[in-house]
Amino acid sequence: MATQKALTLLDTTVGKKAALAVSGVVLFGFVIGHMLGNLQVLLGPEVYNAYGAGIKDKPVLLWGVRAVLLISVLVHTTIVLELYGKSVAARPVGYKVKRNIATSYAAMMMKYTGPALLVYIIFHLAHFTFPGVSLGDYDHVPGDVYANFLNAFRIPWVVAVYVIANVCLGFHLYHGAFSMLQSVGLNHPRYNKGLRNLMRGLVFLVTAGNVFLPLTVLLGLVK
Amino acid sequence: MARLMNLVLNVWRQKNAKDPGGFVRYEAKAINDHMSFLEMLDVVNEELAHKGEEPIAFDHDCREGICGACGMVINGVPHGPAKSTTACQLHMRLFKDGDEITIEPWRAAAFPVVRDLMVDRSALDRVIQAGGYVSVRAGSAVEANALPVSKPDSDQAFDAATCIGCGACVAACPNASAALFTAAKVSHLALLPQGAPERADRVRKMVAQMDAEGFGHCSSHKECEAVCPKDISISFIAKMNRELLVAMTSAPNEVKTRTK
Amino acid sequence: MQLDSRAPTGPIEQRWNDARFQAKLVNPANRRKYKVIVVGSGLAGGAAAATLGELGYNVSCFCYQDSPRRAHSIAAQGGINAAKNYQNDGDSVYRLFYDTVKGGDFRARESNVYRLAELSVNIIDQCVAQGVPFAREYSGLLGNRSFGGAQVARTFYARGQTGQQLLLGAYQSLSKQIEARTVKMYPRTEMLDLIVIDGVARGIVTRNLVTGKVEAHTADVVVLCSGGYGNVFYLSTNAKGCNTTATWRSHRRGAYFANPCFTQIHPTCIPQSGDYQSKLTLMSESLRNDGRVWVPKNVADLQKDPKSIPEADRDYYLERLYPSFGNLVPRDIASRRAKDMCDEGRGVGPEVAGVRRGVYLDFSDAVKRLGRDAVAERYDNLFQMYERITGENPYEVPMRMYPAIHYTMGGLWVDYNLMSTVTGLFVGGEANFSDHGANRLGASALMQGLADGYFVLPVTVANYLASVKPGGVDESHPDVKRTVSEVEGRIKQLLSIGGKRTPESFHRELGTLMWDYCGMARTAAGLKSALGKIPELREQFYTDLSIVGSGEELNTMLEKAGRTADFFELAELTCRDALEREESAGGHFREEHQTEDGEAKRNDEQFSYVAAWEFTGDTSAPKLNKEPLNFEYVHPSQRSYK
C-alpha cells in the first residue's frame, strides 16, 4: 500500500464545499454592499461621485477589499473546477430517462450561472474599472462614476447584458444561499426556516436592486 | 377486482461488467394491478425463460422494503414513482394499460454494473468499514441504562439509522454523491453518547472513504431525500458537514488519506 | 450413534458458568493461525464473525447477498426479549427461561434455554453500546413492551425495525473487523457443500455468484449461521433468497437434522392476491390488540362490501370460541381457526386456486372507541404498509389477514456447545434446532441469534480450536478436490437437463404441496400422500428442468435450481418427521391428536425427545435418532386458553 499522508480539510469534498461556501459568502456580502453603494446613484451626481471618491481615498481598504475579492473568485472558481471534474467522472454513463423531482431550476443551472458570472465580472471590470471603457458614443471619465453610469446605461444592449447577468446572479444566489448553509453545517430544526427565509430575502433584495440599477437610466430616474 | 394491463418495458440488458449493454424492448402482457413491480418482472422473466432467453437479473431479497437489495431506476426515478417506497414495494396499480416503462440500473462510477439491473454497491460497505461503527468488544459493554439518551436525540438518531443502504440517493443525485448515505451513519452515531469517543475520527475517515470511492460532491439538490425510501433528511448532510469541519479543525490527532 | 447433548449438570444457574470455566482457551498469539469459516452474516453469523475476528482468529465470512447488511434478520419487526426487569413487573432470568421452555411446548433442552435467558441481558448491553437506537422513554432510559401475549414487558424494540437495527449493529462490528483485516468478507458467494475429511469439517465449497467460479475454502472450523428453511413452503415471510442449501448439504455430510416438522406460522400476514404471488408480508401481531377478527356468517355475504354486512351476520369467531383470550389467543390457535373458517368456505378476499383465503381484521370498533388519532398513533405505519401492498385503506375497509409460514424451529442438531454431529461444524441462529422447542415465542429469535453469535460460539469454538492443530488441510487435499468436483458435477447436471420447466415453477409447486399437506394442520393420510408426491415431483424436476444460460456467469435460474433441489429433499424429511411425530406440539399440529376443543395434544410419554435425523444415502431411508428431553425445572403441563 502506498504511504498515505495526513488528511487535510481541502482533500475532502466536504472541506472544499465549505471553502466554496465561504468564498461565496464573501462575494455575496460584497454584492450586497456594492448594491447599496450603487443605489446612491439615485441621490444625484454629488453623492454618487463622492461615494466613489470616498472609496478611492482609502487605498489600504480599497486594495484590501480587492485582494479579498480576487482571492474569493479564484478560490470559488478553482474549487468549482475541481468538484465538477470529480462529479462528471462520478457518472460516466448517464440515464436514458432521468426525472428530477426535488431540485430547483436554480440549482440545476449553477454550473451555467457561475461561469456566466465570471464572464460578467471580467466584462464589468473592463467596462467600469480596469481600464474603464466607453461602450458607446461617449467618453469614459475615470472618477466621474455618475457620468459613466448614465452614459453606459443609455445603451439598451448594455442594459440588457447587466440585467441578464444580474438575473443570473439572482438564480445563482437563490440556490447558493441555501446550499451554503448546508455546506458549512448551519442546520437546526428550530432555526432552519427563519435562516433560510432571511437568506432568500437578502437574495431577493440584491437581485431586485441589481436588476433595477441598469434600468434606472431608461426609466428616467437617473438623468 | 383486479385490473389487467399490457405494458411495454425498455430494460437495460448487460451481460457483465465488460459488456457495453443496451436497451431491449419487452412486452409485459396481462399484468395484474395487485402485483408488485418485482412480481411483474418475475412474470416477464418466466416468459423469457420459456422462450429460452436469459431472465433479467435484478437484486432483491426481502421484498418488504427493508433489506435494501432491490433498486432500479423506473421511468427516471430511483425506486419508481411512489414516495418513501422501494422498488419491491411498488405496486402495479400505479401504472395503467399501455404504459411504457424504462428500467435502468443505478448509474455511478462507484457502482459498476454487475449484470442487467444489478450493480456493485460494495463502495457503501467500505464507507462503513472506514469508521461507521462503535468499537465495543463483545462483553465490554456497560449496563444498557447507564447512559441515558434524551428522547429527541434518540429519535433523531433513529431517523438517521433507518437507512437501508440501497444506494438510491446516489442514483438520484445529479452528482452521484453518496452524501446522504454517509451522513445518515455519521449522524446516527454522532447523536448518541455511545458514539462520542470515536466521533472525530469516524467522520473524517468516512468522508475520506466516500471521496476515495469516486462519488461526486453534494450540491444540495435534494433529489436523494426525495427518492430515499426511508425519508432520510438532507439536514443530516448539514450535520455531517459540521461534524467534519469541527473534527478537521479541532481534533488533536491526524487521520490518513484513504484509497479505494 | 449415541447423541450426547454435552449439556452440563449441576444447578441450572451454574451451568454456563461452569462450561465457560471448563472451556479450553487459545493463546492470543496463536489465534491468527486458526482459520474460521462463518457462513451467514445475519444476527448469528454477523455477530459470530465479528466477535471471533475481534478475538484475533482468521475469519472468512460468506453471504449470498451483495452485502452482509442485507441478511434476512433485517426484516424482523417486533422486538427482542431480555430479562432486564426494567419495568419492575416481576421478570427475571428464571421467568424468561420458564416462559421459553413452556412456550416451546416442552420440546427444548433446559440447559440451552437457561443460558439463553441468562445471556439476554448482556445482549441488550452490547447492542446499546453499539449504538442500536432502541425505543426510549422521556427519562432517556430504555422502553419496553409486552409482546406476543407475555405477562411482563420484557421486549426491547426499535420502532417496527428491531431486526434491522440489531443487524446493523452486528454489521457495523463486522465492518470494523473487515477494516482491521481479521475478517475477510465474501458477499455474493453461496456455500454449496461442506468439506468433511475423516469425519471432521474442514471447509466449504462455494460458488461465486457473479463469476460462477466454484472454489474450496479450507479452515480449522466451520460455523453455519445460514438461517431457516421456511421457503420450503415457497410462500413465506422469509426473504426470497433464504434457503436450506448450507444446512441440507451439511446434513448429507453427516450433520443430523433435528425436528424439521417444527415450523411456525404467523397468523397475521397479508393474504395472497394471486398465483403470481412471490412472498407474503407479515403484519405485526400487535394489530390483534385492537383489531377484531371476523368472517361473514353466510356464504352469500363473502363478496359483499364488508361494511354493508350487519353486526348480526358477522362471526367474530375467536371471541366466540375463546371468550377470555378473544383475539389475543396464541399464534398457532389464531392461525388454525383462520384456516378452519376458510376451509369451511367462509374466507374473504380474492379467490386463489378456488379458495378465498383471508379473514377480516377490523378496526372500526377501535376507531369508534379510541378515536382515529389514537388508532393512527399505534398502527399508522402498519396501515400504510398494508395500503401500499393491497391498495386498501384499513381505516375504511377491514384488513384481510391470513397465516403464513414465518419461522422454523427445526434445524441442524447441535449439542450444548452448538456443535453438530460433524466434529468441527458448529451451527448458530435459526439454522440450528436448539432453544425454541416446538414453538418459538415472539421476540426470541433475535435474542437467540445474538446470544449464539456474541457469547456462546466465541467460547465454544475456541474450546474446540484449542484441541486441534491449525492449518491441517489445504486446497490440494484429495477429499477437498473430490468435494469440489462433486459440486461442479451437480451444477453440470442441473444445466444439462434441458427440459421445459423453470426452477421457479417447481419450487412453487413443491411449496403448495407442503402447505397443503404439511402446513398448519397435518394428518397421517395427507403426509403419506405428500411423501408419495414429493419424490414424483422431484423426479420430474430432474427430467424436465430448464435453465437458460451457463454456469460461468451470474445465473439466477441456476441459483434457484440448486436451492430448489435441496428443498425437495428437505421437504420429504419434514413430512417424514411430521408423520413420525404422533402428537401435536407447538407449531406441529396433527389433526389426529387434539383435545375435544380442537387444541393441540402433546404426548409426553412417547415424544418427549428431539428427533435427530441421520442421512443414510440417496436411496435409503433416513435414520431417526432420539435425544431424550429431561425436565428438571419446568414440569410439562398442558396449556389452555379457553
Ligand SMILES: Cc1cc2nc3c(=O)[nH]c(=O)nc-3n(C[C@H](O)[C@H](O)[C@H](O)COP(=O)(O)OP(=O)(O)OC[C@H]3O[C@@H](n4cnc5c(N)ncnc54)[C@H](O)[C@@H]3O)c2cc1C
Ligand atoms: C418477517 C419476519 C419478522 C420477524 N420478526 C421477529 C421479531 O420481531 N423478533 C424475533 O425475535 N424474531 C423475529 N423473526 C425471526 C428472526 O428474524 C430470524 O429467525 C433471525 O433473524 C434469523 O437470524 P440468523 O442469523 O439465524 O439468519 P439470517 O438472518 O437468515 O441470516 C442467514 C445468513 O446466511 C446466509 N446464507 C444463507 N444460505 C447461504 C448459503 N447457502 N451460502 C452462503 N450464505 C448463506 C445469508 O446470506 C445470510 O447472511 C422474524 C422473522 C421474519 C421472517
Ligand code: HEM
Ligand atoms: C458574485 C459572484 C458569486 C457569488 C456571490 C457566488 C455565490 C455562491 C454561493 C453562495 C454558492 C453556494 C456555495 C455552497 O453550495 O456551499 C455558490 C456555488 C457555486 N458557484 Fe458561485 N458565486 C459567485 C460567482 C461564481 C463564479 C464566478 C462561478 C464560476 C466559476 C461560480 C460557480 C458556482 C458553482 C458552480 C456553484 C455550485 C457549487 C456546487 O455544486 O455546489 N460562482 N456560489
Ligand code: HEM
Ligand atoms: C447592475 C448592477 C451593478 C452596477 C450598476 C455596478 C456598477 C459598478 C460601477 C459603476 C463600478 C465602478 C466603480 C468605480 O469605478 O469606482 C463597479 C465596480 C465593480 N463592480 Fe459593479 N456594478 C453592478 C453589479 C456588480 C456585480 C453583480 C458584481 C460582482 C459580481 C460587481 C463587481 C464589481 C467589482 C468587483 C468592481 C470593482 C471594484 C473595485 O474598484 O475594486 N458589480 N460596479
Ligand code: SF4
Ligand atoms: S440514504 Fe436513503 S436512499 Fe440512500 S442508501 Fe440510505 S435508504 Fe437508500
Ligand code: F3S
Ligand atoms: S441529491 Fe445530491 S447534491 Fe446533495 S442533497 Fe442529495 S446528495
Ligand code: FES
Ligand atoms: S427487496 Fe429488500 S428492500 Fe426491496
